[in-house]
Every structure is written in structure tokens, then in C-alpha cells.
Amino acid sequence: MIEIQDLKKSFGSNKVLDGISLKVEPGEVLALIGFSGCGKSTILKIVAGLIDADEGEIKLGSDKIGMAFQYSALFDSMTIAENISFPLRVEEGAPELPEFEIDRIVSEKLSLVGLPGINNWYPSELSGGMKKRVSFARAIVTDPEIILYDEPTAGLDPVASTIIEDLITSLQEETNAASILVTHQASTIKRACTKVAMVYGGLVVWEGTPDELFDENNDNSYATQFRRGAVEGPMLVKH
Ligand SMILES: Nc1ncnc2c1ncn2[C@@H]1O[C@H](COP(=O)(O)OP(=O)(O)OP(=O)(O)O)[C@@H](O)[C@H]1O
Numbered sequence: 001m002i003e004i005q006d007l008k009k010s011f012g013s014n015k016v017l018d019g020i021s022l023k024v025e026p027g028e029v030l031a032l033i034g035f036s037g038c039g040k041s042t043i044l045k046i047v048a049g050l051i052d053a054d055e056g057e058i059k060l061g062s063d064k065i066g067m068a069f070q071y072s073a074l075f076d077s078m079t080i081a082e083n084i085s086f087p088l089r090v091e092e093g094a095p096e097l098p099e100f101e102i103d104r105i106v107s108e109k110l111s112l113v114g115l116p117g118i119n120n121w122y123p124s125e126l127s128g129g130m131k132k133r134v135s136f137a138r139a140i141v142t143d144p145e146i147i148l149y150d151e152p153t154a155g156l157d158p159v160a161s162t163i164i165e166d167l168i169t170s171l172q173e174e175t176n177a178a179s180i181l182v183t184h185q186a187s188t189i190k191r192a193c194t195k196v197a198m199v200y201g202g203l204v205v206w207e208g209t210p211d212e213l214f215d216e217n218n219d220n221s222y223a224t225q226f227r228r229g230a231v232e233g234p235m236l237v238k239h
Pocket residue numbers: 011014016034035036037038039040041042043070
């Protein structure tokens with residue numbers, strides 16, 4: 001469970017979050033959508049404990065958190081296997097696993113994301129999309145109960161996107177994790193998410209299901225603007 005109440009965050013004079021409240025139950029995947037710069041990654045980083053909020057409360061049902069970063073954030077000097085196994089080695093309170101067991105888990109996760117056999121490669125040898133999938137494998141390696149995905153399918157080709165979307169869904173079914181997923185991609189919202197929250201002006205301006213968001217008869221002005229990708233609407237585009 002993830003419960004966020006009245007979260008506020010400014011960077012200097014830039015007020016980014018002005019009272020965000022969200023709730024995600026186990027088994028749910030919340031799509032967090034909104035214009036570039038509206039604060040989606042900031043929300044994930046606060047939930048993950050990487051940055052502090054100015055105000056507000058966050059309740060987490062588990063301290064087993066996995067995060068797939070927007071820009072992959074792999075360690076360049078480590079192999080892919082070392083990157084993916086990193087959370088296993090630093091996990092507090094977890095039993096120390098023998099090397100062969102770590103190798104087995106790493107290979108299993110690499111197969112899962114469609115990249116078997118690249119254990120000994122380095123991040124610089126991978127394409128952007130491959131890095132994204134490795135970052136995904138690292139996020140889920142400890143079987144977390146709370147998973148934060150920052151644009152897990154951005155920049156992936158349609159088939160790789162589908163693989164990741166279906167992986168997110170099967171992972172939810174298996175682990176019953178509570179997840180937040182940032183995306184701009186309609187296919188990802190439809191295939192991988194159970195509900196949607198739209199952020200604008202530091203607030204959640206619309207909440208509903210993927211079906212409601214993409215329903216042509218939904219005349220909510222925010223949902224309509226998102227669905228049509230329209231410049232005109234209640235949300236002003238900053239240049
Ligand atoms: N560490 C930081 N220091 C100063 N400003 C920051 C920092 N992190 C984010 N910001 C600012 O906060 C705002 C929100 O950034 P954030 O990365 O959360 O947006 P986003 O919704 O994830 O955008 P995108 O869709 O482009 O990834 C931006 O105006 C950004 O400049």
C-alpha cells in the first residue's frame with residue numbers, strides 16, 4: 001500500500017508539488033500522467049526516499065521498494081550482472097546469497113526482460129532501450145512489494161514495450177505489489193495500469209480508470225485534452 005497525503009515540494013522559488021494526495025492498494029498499478037516538468041519523477045523520488053518533501057505524509061505498507069529510473073541510472077563501471085545484483089547485495093537484513101544463486105537470479109531476470117546472455121556486458125555496450133530493460137530487471141530483482149516505474153517504456157520499440165507492459169501485469173499478479181508508473185504512452189496506460197492520476201499545477205486534477213480516460217464520451221476537460229494531445233484546454237503548455 002502507498003498512501004500519499006498533501007505532499008508539497010519546491011525547488012527554490014519553483015513550487016512543483018502543491019498538495020498531492022494519492023492512494024495505491026496492493027495489486028494496483030497507478031499511472032501517473034501529466035506534462036513534462038509537472039513533477040512526476042519528483043513524486044517517485046520522494047516516495048522512494050531519495051529526496052525529502054517540504055510537507056505532507058507518506059505511508060508505505062512495506063519497506064521493500066524497487067525503482068526503475070527514467071534515465072536507467074546504471075553504474076557504468078559495473079557489468080550488467082553486477083548492476084542487476086546490486087540491490088541483492090546491499091539489501092538490509094536480507095540473507096547473504098551464494099554467488100551461484102545470485103547468478104541464477106540475474107540470468108532469470110535478464111531472460112524475463114528479453115535480454116538473455118548479456119551478463120558480462122557493460123552499460124556502454126547497450127542501446128538506450130536495452131539499458132531501460134536492464135534498469136527494469138534491477139528494480140524487480142529483490143521481489144519488491146512497492147514498485148516505482150519511471151517511464152519504463154519510453155523510447156522502446158512497440159514489441160519491447162508490449163513485453164515490458166505484460167511483464168508489469170504478470171508481476172502484479174504474482175507479487176500483489178502496489179505500484180506507481182509514470183508514462184506518456186497510451187499503450188502502457190491501457191495494458192499495464194489499473195487506474196490513472198493526472199498531475200497539473202502541483203495537484204491531482206483528474207483520477208479515473210484507463211477505460212474512462214480513453215472513453216470518447218468522457219467529456220472531462222482534462223481527460224479530453226490528454227486523449228487528444230490538444231494544445232488547447234485547461235492545462236496550459238509552457239514553452
Ligand atoms: N533536484 C532538482 N533541483 C532543482 N529543480 C528540480 C530538481 N528536480 C526537479 N526539479 C524541477 O522540478 C520540476 C519537476 O521535475 P520532474 O523531473 O519531477 O518532472 P517530470 O514530470 O518527471 O517531467 P518529465 O516528464 O519531463 O520527466 C521541474 O521544473 C524541474 O526543473
